[in-house]
Amino acid sequence: MNDSPWPNPLVRYRSDPSVLLHGGQYYFASSVMEYDRLELRRASSLEGLNTAKPVVVWRKPDSGPMSLLIWAPELHNIQDKWYLYFSATSTHEMKGNTRQHRMFVLECSDPDPLTGKWTDKGQIKTALDTFSLDATVFVLKGKLWYTWSQKTPNIESNSNIYLSEMANPWTLTGKAVLLSKPDYEWEKQGYPVNEAxxxxxxxNRIFISYSASATDKHYCLGLLWADITDDLLNAESWHKSPDPVFMTHLENQQYGPGHNSFTKTPDGQDVLVYHARMSTEGEGDPAYCPCRHTRAKIFHWDDNGMPQFGVPPPDHP
Known part of the structure; x- marks a missing residue:
């Protein structure tokens, strides 16, 4: 069985990929190399995203809290409206080389998110006013949930994973629970990080994958899970894999796979969408390396109901 029936890379020079299957169409959002805008692509197939024309739906302003380093957008459709979640910072908020990102969301009420009007719904406020990024949302048990990455005072890490309920697509409600922080050495290579x-x-389980360590060759996926019937806002309901579940594969020359999203094929197979590098080379901050490309592979479930992501497949046309 070919677990990678699409071109690899699927979309070149695009990192932090997010793919949404909605109404029989695939929608694609990602970070762009300039970090200055939000683009969307649409195609009737995953392979079609390779050549689909990117449409700029929003550009950063010249000043203000969303005026610098636009990172990791995700498109979601919630109650027939479109939402783009992303993180950003500003020149004013930059402190030396320390990034001070916060999370924001745009809304589009029009049927077509590529041509519709987008409105700013503002910053998504959390109890901690600290570096935060990489939000995603999901619906479970009739509720809208928000999970994201944030720096926590008194925890020696760059970011940790949190979960909260939402009152609406731009407002959190109730308590937030800390799901994971970098505990293992494989989560602390280069930087101690749990993100994305x-x-x-x-x-009967909900799974949350996340990315760990620096965004270079050490980047990899970890995994959290809980029973759907348990209290998801109780940290003790969650389990954590002691080992990475998707990581660099030297033989296939795939390095630092991470920052994934999940989608499905038209016939219902589960697909892991992620970015990875083709080499370990690169100078300076790895977040600015143009060598990260979007990729996709089918994954499977074992007899215990756990995801088996396998290894990153090699490049192929």
């Missing part, structure tokens, strides 16, 4: 959560359900 992505949610998928299977059977």
């Amino acid at each position: 959560p992505a949610a998928v359900t299977h059977g």
Whole structure:
């Protein structure tokens, strides 16, 4: 069975990929190399995203809290409206080389998110006013949930994974629970990082993958899970894999796979969408390396209902 039937890379020079299957169409959002805008692509197939024309739906302003380093957008459709979640900072908020990102959301009420009007719904406020990024949303048990990455005072890490309920697509409600922080050595290579959560359900469990370590060759995926019937806002409901579940594969020359999203094929197979590098080379900050490309592969479930992501497949046309 070919677990990578699409071109690899799927979309070149695009990192932090998010793919949404909605109404029989695939929508694609990602970070762009200039970090200055939000683009969307649409195609009737995953492979079609390779050549689909990118449409700029929003550009950063010249000043203000969303005027610098636009990172990791995700498109979601919630109650027939479109939402783009992303993180950004500003020149004023930059302190030396320390980034001070916060999370924001745009809304589009028009049927077509590529041509519709987008309105700013503002910053998504959390209890902690600290560096935060990489939000995603999901619906479970009739509720809208928000999971994201944030720096926590008194925890020696760059970011940790949190979960909260939402009152609406731009407002959190109730308490937030800390789901994961970098505990293992594989989560602390280069930088101690837990970021970029992505949610998928299977059977009676909810799974949240996340990315760990620096965004270079050490980048990899970790995994959290809980029973759907348990209290998701109780940290003790969640389990954590002691080992990475998707990581660099030297033989296939795939390095630092991470920052994933989940989607499905038209016939219902589960797909892992992620970015990875083709080499370990690169100078300076790895976040600015143009060598990260979007990729996709089918993954499977074992007899215990756990995801088996396999290894990153090699490049192929």
